[in-house]
Amino acid sequence: MSDQPPIVQFRAVNKRFGDGPLVLNRITLAVGEGEFVSLIGPSGCGKSTLLRLASALSPVTSGGLAVDGTAPEEAREHLAFVFQEATLLPWLTAAGNVELPLLLRGVAAAERRSRAMELLALVRLREAAARYPRQLSGGMKMRVSIARALAREPRILLLDEPFAALDEITRNHLNEELLDWREKTPFTALFVTHSVAEAVFLSNRIEVMAANPGRIHAGVPVDFPYPRAAALREQPEYFAKVAEVSRLLHAAEEDRPA
Amino acid sequence: MKRRDWAVWLSPVLSGVLFVALWYAVRAATGLQSWILPTPEEIFQAAWKEHGTLVRAAGGTAVGALGGFLAASLAGLAIALGLGGARWLRAGLYPWLLVLQMTPVIVLAPIIVLWAGPGLPGIVTVTFLISFFPIVVNTTQGLLSTDAHLVDLFRTYDATRLQELWRLRLPSAMPYFLAGLRIAATLAPIGAIFGEYLVGNASGGTGGLGFLVYVYNTQIKIPALFATGLISCLLGFIFVAAVSWLNWAVLHRWHDSFERHDR
16 A cells, blocks of 8 residues: 555645635645545534545645646546535436436446446445435435445545434444445545544544644544444444544644644 | 315315405496496306407417417527526626517517518517516526536536536526426417507407407407406416426426425
């Protein structure tokens, strides 16, 4: 992992919107191929902005940012973004939504269809293929949204608090499944969350951020081996790691720049 | 059936009965002559007596209204695509659309006769002018109201502008376009009748309900005039019903306005 160049690399990146205050201050962060890195921090620490920079939805103000060894806008082909809301097109069925990125790439109808059905089977929604988004629960919508992202066969998956609106039970299930899907269709993940427990369960590394301006406070490795099962949440090492990250998060909130 | 269900059906029936009763009461109290205020009964009698003429005229009006409505739908959508697509087009075109909309059609009528000619082309033009504006305004609003998250999604897909328009903005503007069509559907028959009244008789009469208004008025056949109004309403209802059906057909599977709530 460490021999290869990082797939996402921030070098002293600053970001401000217009003449506004600094939103991100000297962000330096490297994500290696196959890593699962979570960004956690108080509201307004710019963690979502960081994902928008990586996906070229917003330009960096200064500093260097390389995705897949090139400029972010050149790397979009290998990248997929999962937003906080499921952002499904309401006029397309679940299958239609999963097909969408393939349709935009000009993939033939039959291939689109079979690929969408495979992915819906992966997220256990094969029976819901013909349903419209308004007929799906919040958890099901998010499954479709992730299936749609996976349809792009991304090397990098950016996830912006995808499970924040879901109840804890659904969220835990989706956390386990996300790791499972990753075993089957490997991708590098950069995951933004408010939940320490979620970050510890999913990641091999957690970057704790501080706000005003947004910056990285500390990086914490999480060494539990993959594949991880639900039982991990009952282990003392897991509790210890959650406590460690919680302490760092608390310290980050106290951390005022000079 | 729950109480609320039959109340919804009974309410318009009751208000209708009340309205007719009030009509008779006013007539009885004021003692107005039937050529000033005919009773509903006299209006129905006139409608029956003139039904051949009325139906033929309504058919003629329907043709003009439909022509103008279809032209307004297509042109309205096309103009909205331009306005929604580029800010410079919006800035350049919108004031002139307003000017066109603000100019009374009655002022334009002689010019329309001069340019489009009397009869059907003139009537279609008047209908078009009266009904295209709400389609343009609504559809443009719809194109501009596309969910910002979905626009971001399309940007992460590297979608072309054409893909974004065709696959995202146009479908998400559909409910707005259909709302515009609904307004236009109420205006189109009125536009056609107005057109017939203004330009239809310039050639000595091409028929239509608007021309009947002119004829019955000069002949002081006031109950028949009321009957013409009634038929115009019916024509309007048919237009609105057709668009409501279209609205249902396009939206009922996915749009929230067709969400059934269990209570």
